[in-house]
Amino acid sequence: xxxxxxxxxxxxxxxxxxxxxxxPVNNLGWTIPRVNDLCTSGFGQLGQFFIGxxxxxxxxxxxxxxxxxxxxxxxxxxxxVGAVAPSQNQRDSQVxxxxxxxxxxxxxxxxxxFKTNGGEDLIEHYKVLHPKAKTDSLHRKIAKKPxxxxxxxxxxxxxxxxxxxxDEFDKIKKDLENS
Numbered sequence: 001x002x003x004x005x006x007x008x009x010x011x012x013x014x015x016x017x018x019x020x021x022x023x024p025v026n027n028l029g030w031t032i033p034r035v036n037d038l039c040t041s042g043f044g045q046l047g048q049f050f051i052g053x054x055x056x057x058x059x060x061x062x063x064x065x066x067x068x069x070x071x072x073x074x075x076x077x078x079x080x081v082g083a084v085a086p087s088q089n090q091r092d093s094q095v096x097x098x099x100x101x102x103x104x105x106x107x108x109x110x111x112x113x114f115k116t117n118g119g120e121d122l123i124e125h126y127k128v129l130h131p132k133a134k135t136d137s138l139h140r141k142i143a144k145k146p147x148x149x150x151x152x153x154x155x156x157x158x159x160x161x162x163x164x165x166x167d168e169f170d171k172i173k174k175d176l177e178n179s
Contacts (some may be wrong), residue, residue, distance in 0.1 A: 002080070003081070003082045003083075003085045005082070006078045006079075006081050006082030007078070007079060007082035007083065008081075008082075009075075010074075010075045010076065010077070010078030010079035010081075010082055011075070011079070012075070013071040013072070013074050013078065014071075014072060014075035014076065014079070015075075016068075016071045016075075017040030017068050017069070017071045017072030017075060018072075020032050020064070020068030020071070021033060021068060021072075022066065025061075030034075030062060032064045032065055032068055033065050033068065035058075035061045036058070036061045036062055036064075036065040038056075039054075039058030039061060039062065040058075040062075044058060059129060068128050107121070107122040108122075109122060109125055109126070109128075109129075109130070111130050112129065112130075114129070128129075151176055153175075155169060155172055155173060155176075
């Protein structure tokens with residue numbers, strides 16, 4: 001899942017750079033980079049040598065050109081980072097599932113009122129007092145890891161497109177949970 005904040009900031013900076021490249025700054029229709037190019041040309045250098053106001057104006061347009069180029073470059077970097085970095089919600093979800101299993105204080109039997117502090121003790125309880133209960137499925141419930149949203153979305157898309165059958169979908173999902 002993409003980081004929407006970084007993507008939004010990247011798009012905004014690229015829009016600012018686009019406006020800077022295309023918005024005319026004088027009555028001749030010249031843009032900031034074009035005025036800067038004129039200032040760095042031979043005639044511009046000569047004009048700056050003789051007239052101090054031209055030199056000050058060219059310095060201002062040089063800095064504005066840096067802003068235009070810099071915002072475009074930073075915007076592109078933010079787009080790349082936003083597409084690659086996981087969002088805060090995805091990181092929070094992963095940490096929540098890990099903490100839930102590790103910090104769980106008490107496990108309860110679904111058939112009687114037995115409670116314990118360890119999942120392994122509950123499995124032994126099932127084996128002794130409820131032998132007909134599927135301890136294998138209980139062990140999978142305790143040891144189950146959450147499937148990442150990205151993997152689940154890929155799996156759902158493959159099923160929706162008909163690449164895999166329902167049985168294959170269930171098997172792959174089960175394999176991902178048990179890995």
